[in-house]
Amino acid sequence: MPCADQVSPRSRCSGGRTICSSPQRSAARTSWPRTRSWRRARNRCRRYPRCVRGVAFFDIDLTLVNTNGAGRGAMRRAFEALGFDGELLVTLPIDGRTDRAIFLDALGQYGVPAGEREAALAAVVERYLALLPEELASRGGSVLPGARELVGVLAEEGWALGLATGNLRGGAEAKLTFFELWEPFAFGGFGDGATLREAVVGEAVAAAEAFLGKPVPRERAWVIGDTPLDIQAARAAGLRALGVATGNYGPTELAAAGADAVVRSLANLADVLAALDP
Template sequence: MRPTVLLWDIDGTLLSTGGAGRRAMERAFARYADRRDACEAFSFAGMTDRAIIRTGLETVGREATEDAIDALLAIYVEILAQEMSLAGDTRVHAGVIEALDAAARRAKCAIGLGTGNVRAGAQAKLTRVGIYERFAFGGFGCDHERRDELLRIGAARGAAMLEAPLEACRVVVIGDTPKDIAAARAIGAESLAVATGTYALAELAACAPTHSFTDLRARGALEALLG
């Protein structure tokens, strides 16, 4: 059986935080730059945390230096922990638990994250719904600002866990945005797109993912995930 590395996106794919991430980012900008409206004009879907902050800083006319991004990220992570502790409408998407259970039973399968969230942000979100410990590794927004590069890092970590060469592994990126699909293609991975976020199934299918489903309960989704 071919070794398999699964890289899961978080927001819109694994769960919905009910807007906690955006609220935390808005509050962080309000504290740092006195501008809560810095991110009003663009969607966060598929963006890494560092890219969101860089875009927000440029929107309000502030220099997006690495030090400024790091400072704002630290504020964001602090506030996100508060927001997640209060969030009452956070939920895991349909079929996710069953898919994680099935993957855990599969031989030679490494279950990790491929997310634009920084590691601390990912932990805050997934701990809130009790699934953080299911992911042994990942590629995170603190590893790289570009989604394809953080996925490449995550894939390498998964292959190392399986004690297999990366080129011998089947890598599957599970996501809910066109950016997930494009990044998977850029690293030569399969993509499994789910319409559980802000994009409809037809919009995702138009981006030519390897597989696309309404959610992970759909017929054939588990088979596509596990190969």
């Protein structure tokens, strides 16, 4: 399939190399050079937006990485530092929700008056972001199989890469920096100001359009995530959705939420690339 809006298969946007390689060629890549190559690929998208093959918006937790509960642990400690009982944060639902929604939900359950919650939220966020790097370091965690390779292949093949995550921007940066995976993403939507996932995706699309200087082609734009909320938000924005069953939801649940395609993990690059670029 030719690149979206690409003038010729061998153009200056790829430095004389073909961007539109086959899934088989891409799947053969098992490693990806770090920072400099990521930056070159990202800058190529900005300089030659007509050559962008597609746009991919990634969720973070249990899609790209598993932090072994570092986020929830930092949330619990942040509330405890402000005098709240942190046990609520052990059971509070968080899958697919934005950090803002989670924090406001907790503050409401703790009985903080509605008029005082924004001030309390600011204090919680400050503590949370300060504690998160320590939690990440103590819990280890890992990049999920295939995630780093997929990001690298998509960047090299001319995709513009962004985030669509419920994490605070500072939390997203802390997590992906810890796993050396922050650099490839040029734009994103985050959970700082949004309580609904749809608003996160809307923010991500606006950021992508500002980066590229043109509208995001909806038929070539994918949200990649592990929860039904990721899928539903993508559909609401008119984007395509790839469900990844590496979290707490299986393929059947992700398909029922409206995913265009579902994979069990990102480990099989050929399957993932075939889904994104049929």
